[in-house]
Amino acid sequence: MGLHVESRPSDSPYVDRVWRSRSSDVARMMSVAAARWDLVFWEHRGQVSAAVQGPETLARPAPVPEEATFFGITFSLGTLMPHLPIDRLVNGSAAIPDPTARSFWLKGSTWHVPGYDDAEAFVARLAREDVLARDPVVAAALDGGRPDLSERTLQRRFLAATGLTRGAVRQIDRARQAAILLQEGRPAQDVVHRLGYFDQPHLSRSLTRYIGRTATRLAGPQPLAEPLSLLYKT
Structure with missing residues (x-):
């Protein structure tokens, strides 16, 4: 009963995580904030759907189709589809029209629907066909490098x-990390010090905004009626 989620990390520079899930006797979930975008496929009552799901800057309730299965690829920061400007996808999505269980249409070509175990091969082909790109400046900055650019230019590249x-x-990644630590049983005060929050009220405001749960609720049993969406260590 609930939302059953399985996920794994990836060794592809384009991919942050690969995940799949299925719903059972649950009508709604809390979709937590996420800094990364996803390519998602799902099947409900024989109907296949697909979409590019953009970053989410707030936690918000979301409906869950009954007895549905989902598969998704979460892309790494700095990876983008140039033909779909990422700023237009923030807190939104772009539906992929008329997918089937075996294929879908993307940027003028037909593609086989990938699976949980071969997602990286699919992504590599997207990159070879220039459907995917990765900004090396953003990737270097995220890895701790110091690109030879002004701060203003770097911010503009990062935003693009x-x-x-x-x-x-x-802020989003820190809130997700805090939620995981609290679910693991860490005291809220320890989380405050470990992740650099000013105090517990600061932590509470961040969790409410990005996770949709208070520290107390995260530390206790999770309600089956409204489970959290995919939450993993970044």
């Missing part, structure tokens, strides 16, 4: 590649 500012990405 991710749809978000570096500050927004840090």
